[in-house]
Amino acid sequence: MEQIMTAETRADRRALVAAGVTVLLWASAFVAIRSAAQDFSPGALALGRLLAGSVVLGAIWLVRGEGLPPRAAWPGILGSGILWFGLYMVVLNWGEQEVDAGTAAMVVNVGPIVIALLGGWLLREGFPPLLMAGMAVSxxxxVVVGVSMSGGGHASIVGVLLCLFAAVTYAGGVVCQKPALRHASALQVTTFGCFVGMVACLPFAGELVSQLGTAPLSATLNVLYLGVFPTALAFTTWAYALARTTAGRMGATTYVVPALVVLMAWIVLGEIPGLLTLAGGLLCLAGVAVSRRRPGTA
Structure with a gap:
């Protein structure tokens, strides 16, 4: 019994470390996207990121010789590939052309609530009162974030709406990915999800080639960084941890991302959201925290 508990503890620790790596790298992605968005359009940036990620993941997959995912895993791989690797990345890139990195991270982080909603609907887990209360707060x-951005014109409000849509596609991707991990490894699910997203973004190939010719080296390096670290590495560590816990708990680990993004954006880009925007972002996160509380907990 003691040996079993020790093995479970080690597995939990490995999953926690994997989740920590994911959170740190995803936080850095918001800053890198904001920087690269000055030289790359949303679709071109997404395709470049996915191409770099596919090369790295494909090489690792070939070396490990894990083979093709089982047929049962493909619905989840296709769903997560289209929604998360493809649509999410394009929409988030677009949103970050309109709002700063910290604001984007705070708005996108309502995703865990959407995950819980989709779980209640698709997995028949129900709609607890705390979930509905958290939705209202978020x-x-x-709304507060949108009002605070309205002084920047219509484009800023559009940016907030795009980030909200990105949160929905992120949540949909997680809900699709979880069942796939019952049948395939984290590497298989991540690698082929990335391949699917890359194929979905191929219509932006012309833009990518054109913009690579004019972009400065720093912007191109940002695209490569996004593909190798926040995509190839962080999505794999996410899938590893997700396979060992629930989607809701994994969603909760992203609470710390906005704080890290605000700090990184301040250091690297000199950006920091206004006080009203920060207040609205904190309300979004408070709503997520309320939605994930269990009844009777302090």
Whole structure:
């Protein structure tokens, strides 16, 4: 019994470390996207990132010789590939052309609530009162963020809406990915999800080639960084941890991302959201925290 508990503890620790790596790298992605968005359009940036990620993941997959995912895993791989690797990345890139990195991270982080909603609907897990209360609080936060950005014109409000849509596609990707991990390894699910997203973004190939010719080296290196670290590495560590816990708990690990993004964006880009925007973002996160509480907990 003691040996079993020790093995479970080690597995939990490995999953926690994997989740920590994911959170840190995903936080850095918001800053890198914001920087690269000055030289690459949303679709071209997504395709470049996915191409770099596919090369790295494909090489690792070939070396490990894990083979093709089982047929049962493919619905989840296709769903997560289209929604998360493809659509999410394009929409987030677009949103970050309109709002700063910290604001984007705070709005996108309502994703765990959407995950819980989709779980209640698709997996028949129900809709607890705390979930509905958390939704109301997060919606109020999103409204505050939108109002705070309205001084920057229509484009800023569009940016907030795009980030909200990105949160929905992120949540949909997680819900699709979880069942796939019952049948295939984290590497298989991540690698082929990345391949699917890359294929979905191929219509932007012309833009990518054109913009690579004019972009400065720093912007191109940002694209490569996004593909190798926040995509190839972080999505794999995410899938590894997700396979060992619930989607809801994994969603909760992203609470710390906005704080890291605000700090990184301040250091690297000199950006920091305004006080009203920060207040709205904190409301979004408070709503997520409320939605994930269990009844009777302090």
């Amino acid at each position: 919606f109020a936060g999103a």
